[in-house]
Amino acid sequence: MRKTTLITGGAGYIGSHTVVRLVEAGHRVLVLDNLSNSCVESIARLEQLTRSQIEFIEGDIRDPLLLDEIFSAYAIDAVVHFAGLKAVAQSVRKPMEYYANNVVGTLFLCQAMARAHVFNLVFSSSATVYGEPARTPIDEALGTGKPANPYGRSKLMTEELLTDLARSDSRWNIALLRYFNPIGAHESGLIGEAPNGVPNNLLPCLTQVAIGRAGELTVYGNDYATVDGTCVRDYIHVSDLAEGHLKALERLHGDHGIHIWNLGTGIGYSVLQIIRGFEDVTGISIPYRFAARREGDIAQCWADASKAGRELGWSAQRNLGQMLTDSWRWQSNNPHGYHAPIAPLLAVAGK
Ligand code: NAD
Ligand code: WQD
Numbered sequence: 307m308r309k310t311t312l313i314t315g316g317a318g319y320i321g322s323h324t325v326v327r328l329v330e331a332g333h334r335v336l337v338l339d340n341l342s343n344s345c346v347e348s349i350a351r352l353e354q355l356t357r358s359q360i361e362f363i364e365g366d367i368r369d370p371l372l373l374d375e376i377f378s379a380y381a382i383d384a385v386v387h388f389a390g391l392k393a394v395a396q397s398v399r400k401p402m403e404y405y406a407n408n409v410v411g412t413l414f415l416c417q418a419m420a421r422a423h424v425f426n427l428v429f430s431s432s433a434t435v436y437g438e439p440a441r442t443p444i445d446e447a448l449g450t451g452k453p454a455n456p457y458g459r460s461k462l463m464t465e466e467l468l469t470d471l472a473r474s475d476s477r478w479n480i481a482l483l484r485y486f487n488p489i490g491a492h493e494s495g496l497i498g499e500a501p502n503g504v505p506n507n508l509l510p511c512l513t514q515v516a517i518g519r520a521g522e523l524t525v526y527g528n529d530y531a532t533v534d535g536t537c538v539r540d541y542i543h544v545s546d547l548a549e550g551h552l553k554a555l556e557r558l559h560g561d562h563g564i565h566i567w568n569l570g571t572g573i574g575y576s577v578l579q580i581i582r583g584f585e586d587v588t589g590i591s592i593p594y595r596f597a598a599r600r601e602g603d604i605a606q607c608w609a610d611a612s613k614a615g616r617e618l619g620w621s622a623q624r625n626l627g628q629m630l631t632d633s634w635r636w637q638s639n640n641p642h643g644y645h646a647p648i649a650p651l652l653a654v655a656g657k
Contacts, residue, residue, distance in 0.1 A: 311334070315338075328552060337360060337362045339362070346364070378422070383559075391403060393503075394458075408463075427479070434458035446566045480565070481558055482564065483569050489543065490628070491636030511523055525594050529599075537576065543629045567617065567620075569620075
C-alpha cells in the first residue's frame, strides 16, 4: 500500500493550501475534517487545482473508532494536524468547546496514532503561545508566556501535552509549527480563507469592506507605542506556510523528539500599513475609523524564523504585495466563500 499522510482539518484554510503543496510534491494524502468551519466544496476545488482525486473522510478527530478504521485502512506514516477551532472571541464565550476540540481532540488523535504505531506528527501551533513577548523579534528560545484567551491556552496546553508525549517515548517525532499571522490565498484564486460566521481577523474584515459587505473597517487602537500607533504583526502568506509544512514533514522522517519552528517572515507591518498596502495593490479605498484597543491585543510582534531557515531550509518567499493581491483575488472571485450566492426567492420560483 502506498504511504499516506493524514491531514486533519485539510478542508480548512491552511490545511487546504498544504494539501496542494503535498500533492504537488508527490505525497499521497487523506483529508479528515468534520466540516465545522469549512465545506466540501473546498475538496472539489482541491481536485480541480491538483488535477487528482483527493481522498476525503467527513468525521471528527474525537471519534476513536473512526480513527482506528482510518489507520487500519490506509498505510499512514505521518499526520499533519490542523483540525481545531481558532476564533479567539468565540473561545472566550465557549471555552469548553476549545479545550474539547483542540486539547482533547489532539489527545484522541495521538492515542489512535500510537495504537497504529504511527509516530510522525506535524502540529499547527501559534505565536499566541508566546503571550506578551518580552522582546521582538521572537525566537523559539524566548520560551512560552501567558496567552490572553482560552484559544491561546488550548494551543499552549496542546504543545505541553505533545512535549510530554515525545519525552515519554522516543519513537515520537513531533514538529510544533508556530505560525505568526497567516494571510493570502493560493495564486489561482480557487482556494482561500472562508470562515463560517463573522470574521475576526484583520484581512477578512478588510476585504469585507472592499467588497462592500461592510461600510468601514474598525481599527482597534491608535495609541500603541509603535511606528504609527496601530498594532504591528508579522503577516505570512499561507502558501509559504504550506511549504513550511512540507519541509517539516520531510525532516521528521528518520528524526526523533520534539522540534519547534517559528514560521513568519521576520517583518512587522502596522494595521495602517496593511490598509495602505491593500489600497496600493487594488486601487480600492478602505474607509476606516479608530476605536478603543481590542482586549487581549499585544502592541507588536514579529518572528525570528532563522531556526526554520537553518534546520529546514525554509524561509518565506512572498512579500506583502503578493499576500494582499492574492487575498483580494480570492475574495473578489468568491465573495460568498465556497458558497454560490443564494438566488433570490422570486428567481428560484421562476416568477
Ligand atoms: P480553519 O478553521 O480554516 O481549519 C480548521 C479545520 O479543522 C476546519 O476545516 C474545521 O472544519 C476542522 N475541524 C475543526 N474541529 C475539528 C474536529 N474536531 N475534527 C475534525 N475536523 C475539525 O482554520 P485554519 O486557519 O486553517 O487553522 C488551522 C490550524 O492552524 C488550527 O489548528 C489553528 O488553530 C492553527 N492556527 C491558525 C492561525 C490562523 O490565524 N489562521 C494561526 C495560528 C495557528
Ligand atoms: C491583527 C491586528 C487587531 C481586525 C489572531 C490570534 C492568533 C492567531 C492569528 C491563531 C490587531 C487589528 C483586526 C479588525 C483591527 N490565530 N484588527 N480591525 O490578533 O494578531 O492574531 O490571529 O492562532 O492567535 O490572536 O490577528 O488578524 O485578529 O489582528 O484593527 O477588524 O489587526 O487589533 O492589531 P491577531 P488579527
